[in-house]
Amino acid sequence: MDYKLALSDEMLLGVEKPERYIGHEVNSVIKDKSAVDIRFAMCFPDVYEIGMSHLGIQILYGMFNSYPDVWCERVYSPWLDMDHLLREKNIPLFALESQDIVKDFDFLGITIQYEMCYTNILQILDLSGIPILSCDRTWDDPLVVGGGPCTYNPEPLADFFDFFYIGEGETRYRQIFDMYKSLRKSGISREAFLHEISKLPGIYVPSLYDVKYNENGTISSMEPIYEDVPRTISKEMCPSFNDQFYPTKPVVPYIKVTQDRVVLEIMRGCIRGCRFCQAGQLYKPLREKDLDYLKKLAIESLKNTGYEEISLSSLSSSDYSKLPELLDFLIDTCNKKKVNISLPSLRIDAFSLDVMSKVQDVKKSSLTFAPEAGTQRMRDVINKGLTEEDILRGAHEAFLGGWNKVKLYFMLGLPTETDEDIAGIGDIANKIAVEYFETVSKEKRNGRTIDIVASTSFFVPKPFTPFQWAPMDTREKFLEKANKTRKGIMSQLNQKHIKYNWHEADASMMEGIFARGDRRLCRAVKSAYERGCIFDAWSEYFKFDIWMETFRDLGIDPFFYTTRERAEDEIFPWDMINCGVSKAFLLREWKNALEGKPSSNCRSSCLGCGAGVYDVGVCVEKYK
Amino acid sequence: MIKLRLKFSKNGPIKFIGHLDVMRYFQKAIRRADLDIKYSEGFSPHQLLSFAQPLGVGATSDGEYLDMVLNSFVSASDVMDRLNAVMNEGISILAVKELSDNEEKAMTVSFAARYMIRFRESLKPDFDWISAMTEYLSEERLLAVKKTKSGEKEIDMKPMIYEFSFDRESESVNLLLAMGSLTTLKPALLFEYFFKSLGRQFSPVMLDIHRLDIYRSGQDEKGLYAEPFITDDIEKRVYING
Numbered sequence: 001m002d003y004k005l006a007l008s009d010e011m012l013l014g015v016e017k018p019e020r021y022i023g024h025e026v027n028s029v030i031k032d033k034s035a036v037d038i039r040f041a042m043c044f045p046d047v048y049e050i051g052m053s054h055l056g057i058q059i060l061y062g063m064f065n066s067y068p069d070v071w072c073e074r075v076y077s078p079w080l081d082m083d084h085l086l087r088e089k090n091i092p093l094f095a096l097e098s099q100d101i102v103k104d105f106d107f108l109g110i111t112i113q114y115e116m117c118y119t120n121i122l123q124i125l126d127l128s129g130i131p132i133l134s135c136d137r138t139w140d141d142p143l144v145v146g147g148g149p150c151t152y153n154p155e156p157l158a159d160f161f162d163f164f165y166i167g168e169g170e171t172r173y174r175q176i177f178d179m180y181k182s183l184r185k186s187g188i189s190r191e192a193f194l195h196e197i198s199k200l201p202g203i204y205v206p207s208l209y210d211v212k213y214n215e216n217g218t219i220s221s222m223e224p225i226y227e228d229v230p231r232t233i234s235k236e237m238c239p240s241f242n243d244q245f246y247p248t249k250p251v252v253p254y255i256k257v258t259q260d261r262v263v264l265e266i267m268r269g270c271i272r273g274c275r276f277c278q279a280g281q282l283y284k285p286l287r288e289k290d291l292d293y294l295k296k297l298a299i300e301s302l303k304n305t306g307y308e309e310i311s312l313s314s315l316s317s318s319d320y321s322k323l324p325e326l327l328d329f330l331i332d333t334c335n336k337k338k339v340n341i342s343l344p345s346l347r348i349d350a351f352s353l354d355v356m357s358k359v360q361d362v363k364k365s366s367l368t369f370a371p372e373a374g375t376q377r378m379r380d381v382i383n384k385g386l387t388e389e390d391i392l393r394g395a396h397e398a399f400l401g402g403w404n405k406v407k408l409y410f411m412l413g414l415p416t417e418t419d420e421d422i423a424g425i426g427d428i429a430n431k432i433a434v435e436y437f438e439t440v441s442k443e444k445r446n447g448r449t450i451d452i453v454a455s456t457s458f459f460v461p462k463p464f465t466p467f468q469w470a471p472m473d474t475r476e477k478f479l480e481k482a483n484k485t486r487k488g489i490m491s492q493l494n495q496k497h498i499k500y501n502w503h504e505a506d507a508s509m510m511e512g513i514f515a516r517g518d519r520r521l522c523r524a525v526k527s528a529y530e531r532g533c534i535f536d537a538w539s540e541y542f543k544f545d546i547w548m549e550t551f552r553d554l555g556i557d558p559f560f561y562t563t564r565e566r567a568e569d570e571i572f573p574w575d576m577i578n579c580g581v582s583k584a585f586l587l588r589e590w591k592n593a594l595e596g597k598p599s600s601n602c603r604s605s606c607l608g609c610g611a612g613v614y615d616v617g618v619c620v621e622k623y624k
Numbered sequence: 625m626i627k628l629r630l631k632f633s634k635n636g637p638i639k640f641i642g643h644l645d646v647m648r649y650f651q652k653a654i655r656r657a658d659l660d661i662k663y664s665e666g667f668s669p670h671q672l673l674s675f676a677q678p679l680g681v682g683a684t685s686d687g688e689y690l691d692m693v694l695n696s697f698v699s700a701s702d703v704m705d706r707l708n709a710v711m712n713e714g715i716s717i718l719a720v721k722e723l724s725d726n727e728e729k730a731m732t733v734s735f736a737a738r739y740m741i742r743f744r745e746s747l748k749p750d751f752d753w754i755s756a757m758t759e760y761l762s763e764e765r766l767l768a769v770k771k772t773k774s775g776e777k778e779i780d781m782k783p784m785i786y787e788f789s790f791d792r793e794s795e796s797v798n799l800l801l802a803m804g805s806l807t808t809l810k811p812a813l814l815f816e817y818f819f820k821s822l823g824r825q826f827s828p829v830m831l832d833i834h835r836l837d838i839y840r841s842g843q844d845e846k847g848l849y850a851e852p853f854i855t856d857d858i859e860k861r862v863y864i865n866g
Contacts, residue, residue: 003636003713009744013682013829018640026652026712252652254638254645306652306710337655338663361667 006094006101015081019255020048023074023096026252027304029061030097031071038177039105040064041095041142043075044113045120046537051076052251053259055313056111056148060169062247070177073097074251075108077120078127080535086127093127102128106180108142112150112157115514116507116537121160122529132526134162134207139190143180151204152235152282153463153574156514158206159522162194166202166577167236168268168283170244175200198229202236205229209576211519217560219518219571234578235282239616241268241289248300252307261309261342262301266294266326270315271602271618273609275383275593276372276411278462279315281581284609286602287617291322295329302339310334311342318347319603327355334359345370347386348394353401366405366453367398373414374424380598381416383589388428395432399439399450406432406452412481412502413459413473415593422481426488426498429454433494450494455501456485458508462515463574464581466589472512472562478505506544510536512562518573521561524550582610625662626694627723628703629730631854634685636714643678649715650690656710659703662693676730676838676853677737677803680810682829686718687738687837689730689853719854735841736786736850736862737803739811740834742796747830751822754790757797760818761788768817781817784809786850786864800850800862803838 005012005022012018033039042061044051051057057074064072073095078086086093092101102108108130110121125132130141137144146154147165154164165172176197183193198205208229212221224231238244246265253260269286270279289297298310310330314320327341334341341359345368346352356365369391373379376387395406410425429452436450458478461467473481482502489500514521528550535541551558566572568587575583585608592599599607602618612619634646641649651671654661663669676689697703700720707717743749760766766781784807787800801809812828819826839850842861849861 005637008746009682009832010746010829012640018681019642019645022637022640024637024713026649254641254649256645256648303656303658306655308651308655338669340668 004099006099007091011085011089015085016079017048017255019253020076020079021082021096023099025254026306027249028074028097028251029065029071031065033071033098033100035068036071037069037181038071038107039100040070040072040107040109041075041102041105042072043108043110043124045077045110045117045124046535047079048076048253049255049257052253052257054111054113055259055263055265056169058247058250058263059245060109060173061251062249063170063245064173066245067174067177069181071097073100073105075102075124077123077535080541083123083127083534092129093124103130103141105142108144110144110146110161111148112146112154113148114537115150115156115511116542118157118514118525119529119533119536121157122526123534125160126529133159135159137162137190143193149278149282150514152278152577152579153515153517153572154204154206155519155573156517156521156525158519159526161206162190163197164204164206165236166204166233166579168238169236170238171236172200172202176203195226195229198224201234204233204577206519211573217557218567219573219575222571222573222576232576232578235580237580237614237616238268238287239614241287242293246297248297249304250301252305259311260307261311261340262298262305262307263311263313264294264298264301265289265313266317266320267314269617271319272316272385273383273589273599273601273607274372275381275466275589276414276459276462278465281464281586281609282579283315284580284602284611285614285617285619286319288320288322291325291329294326298330299333302333302337308338309340309342312344314344316347317344318352324351331355331358348391348398350397353394353398353403357401362402365403366407366451367395367403368407368409369394370409371428372409372411373417373421374410374426374428375421377596378414378417378421378424380596381593382411382414383593383598385598385601388431391428392431392435395435396439399436404436404440404448404450406450408432408452408454410454410456410485411459412456412485413478415467415470416596417481419484422484423488425454425456425485426490426492426495429489429498430492430494433492433497437494450497452498453501454485454489454498455503456482457503458505460508460512460515463572464579464586466586466593468516468572468586469566469568469570469590471565472509474559474563475505475509478508504539507536507539507542509558509562510542510544510547513558514561516572517561520556523554524556527554580609580611580614585609625725626697627691627725627727628694628697628700629689629691629721629723629727629854630704630707630717631719631721632688632690633716633718634679634688634714636684638712638714639682639684642681643675646679647673647675649712653707653710654692657703657706659692659706660695660697662695674729674731676734679835680812680833683833683835685835687835687852689734689838691723691730721854730838730853732805733840734838734853735802735804736800736839738787738798738800738836738839740796740798740836741811741815742794742832742834743830744832747827748795749824749830754792754795754797756822757818758790760821761785766814766817768813770813781809781814785814787862798836800839804841 061072064070075095094101131137144162146161151164194205214220267288269283271286372384433450461470531546662672672693674691704717704720769776770779784802789798816826837852848864851861
């Protein structure tokens with residue numbers, strides 16, 4: 001059989017999971033190199049099993065490969081064993097499909113999903129033999145483009161990318177490819193190309209902007225260096241999905257990956273406006289897919305992949321207006337085909353419990369509530385519209401239905417948080433236990449009992465949320481609060497039924513630095529990478545001390561980015577981007593938060609966030 | 625209820641896919657092919673599917689087997705066509721045979737495996753290994769220590785080698801080795817002790833192993849024999865002495 005692999009058998013047999021590097025998966029796309037004009041390497045800068053689980057890449061991969069003149073291939077971070085081997089043998093990084101080296105591609109697209117992957121981006125560039133700094137690259141290198149949620153504040157990565165694509169990928173790439181083809185034919189220089197492409201909507205070329213700073217370190221101005229480069233970059237938004245490409249032939253991995261199922265995106269955006277949530281703002285307005293279209297996608301995807309499970313994807317599936325009809329259809333179809341349905345965290349009520357009892361083993365599955373905060377006051381601050389009554393009513397019904405495992409998610413370090421709010425976490429957990437004992441009489445328990453797991457994460461303020469002005473807690477403060485939470489739980493009557501988990505504070509601090517960082521942090525990312533930081537999202541490889549040492553050596557104060565309270569009129573590093581909601585709206589919401597005033601959701605009344613100008617989705621729905 | 629035995633190949637890059645992942649691959653392929661496979665009872669039903677013998681990661685094969693149970697089917701060749709239409713490059717269904725109800729699972733009745741073994745191009749030994757191995761295999765006893773779940777055990781490999789022949793042109797050895805529920809000889813163990821007998825270093829990665837077929841045993845007037853799982857060719861029978 002005729003095939004080519006970039007690595008020898010000996011190398012592949014010498015690493016953990018060689019399947020990560022050989023491609024050839026079901027539905028992966030092979031094209032004739034000589035018959036395409038554009039080679040696109042699509043990268044998720046984390047290990048294969050994580051990257052293969054990402055829906056966004058599957059969408060763009062399928063869409064790009066539907067263009068006859070483009071061949072899109074995949075690249076993931078080589079795991080450390082392979083990383084060492086590639087360096088030792090001096091083998092450049094390659095794409096999975098053709099096994100050709102990444103440096104020879106026209107584009108290297110990198111999706112940036114979380115802050116802790118930044119050093120992995122440099123690993124990809126480094127192993128590919130592509131200069132790490134955009135300014136050092138020539139037409140011998142691919143154009144390095146970034147996309148994904150972290151590009152809404154791309155500044156800590158500004159030096160490493162040639163351009164960023166801000167917003168949803170479905171809309172602008174065809175135009176980029178056509179422009180690339182015609183301009184390259186004309187013999188344009190790389191600099192001139194970037195200048196031209198910066199005029200396209202949604203495209204941000206960081207090298208074409210000059211940032212000036214005040215004495216106190218904040219930004220005084222951010223100006224394009226040419227007059228014809230836009231001052232503001234508006235996000236790309238896909239007005240409707242019913243005529244849009246959706247990948248019903250996603251690549252099916254051989255090895256088990258994190259998201260090992262058909263993923264059916266039912267809508268994009270969210271009506272809920274939780275004030276800590278970035279995705280809720282970035283993907284406004286909410287746009288639903290038609291029921292019939294979803295039915296068709298579900299059937300085709302199951303047929304083309306052979307997956308034994310399908311999962312619904314959205315930010316808040318309970319808000320999908322035709323959810324009962326969709327679930328009826330899926331339960332019927334999937335039962336026949338012995339396909340499991342995995343439900344995302346639905347709001348717990350009579351309807352969702354009924355559905356869950358049909359698709360899950362009640363005895364094994366657990367209920368998930370995300371109150372996010374321990375008191376109603378705190379939940380009003382963050383605009384989380386879930387009351388203690390809702391939770392206890394949901395729990396009551398679930399206990400009647402046979403459930404006895406409950407998971408609770410909270411955040412610590414939210415703005416205005418007091419000891420009372422922290423104590424509230426233990427109180428809620430205890431009340432749920434009491435509800436169980438009152439609902440299920442001893443003789444009906446059959447030797448089972450209530451089992452509650454409460455988890456807290458540390459709150460990280462994100463750009464384009466009302467909390468972008470908020471100071472973040474220090475690590476010490478976080479750990480002190482986790483300790484208080486633990487004590488609060490231990491003091492409860494039913495404490496032996498409650499287990500408590502909390503996240504690490506070091507990683508949260510790093511996330512906080514980069515989430516609201518500016519381009520002066522690029523030096524730190526580069527230096528930390530050179531000092532051996534990589535796979536920071538993996539706690540066993542995260543080297544917090546080296547990061548801190550790097551900041552110290554470079555004279556960067558990390559607390560400038562985390563614990564500092566921002567003035568209302570401060571110019572943020574991400575202010576050149578228009579994500580659809582206005583800064584004035586976010587500020588209004590920040591003030592409402594500080595006064596403990598909740599706001600309504602998009603379906604009950606319009607808050608005038610600014611996304612109305614798109615004139616689509618929930619913004620044009622009739623109010624119920 | 626229909627019981628089928630399928631013979632398939634595993635060549636090319638997918639030789640790096642481990643046994644469990646090959647099983648997962650087939651579970652999905654069966655759904656893509658829309659076969660009316662039978663599922664087990666219970667809350668999380670699984671397909672009634674079983675594999676003969678795992679193949680080591682890195683080895684290729686033209687003779688792997690799996691058994692499946694279907695509720696209904698058109699014909700064995702229809703099953704083969706449907707599966708081949710959804711197979712990935714490197715895996716093909718080579719034959720499908722309907723089994724009688726009382727036929728035991730392939731896993732239970734497997735008896736031997738035929739291999740074609742070479743050295744990887746970059747890891748070829750720098751001596752005439754064919755002559756040396758011919759001599760080694762002519763010894764009366766071939767002792768080795770086999771690692772098992774319960775510890776180490778000394779075995780004699782000689783009676784587990786049913787047949788061997790060398791091919792100078794392709795620099796390969798063709799071996800029929802025991803592979804059953806009672807006794808199994810892995811090619812790497814044989815080579816390890818062959819190299820040891822010469823005082824040379826050996827690593828399993830040096831071997832390019834290709835499995836040609838899996839055999840079951842039978843008895844006729846000429847004695848105990850081994851034959852490929854799916855075959856109509858009596859000539860393929862290999863008689864085992866002793």
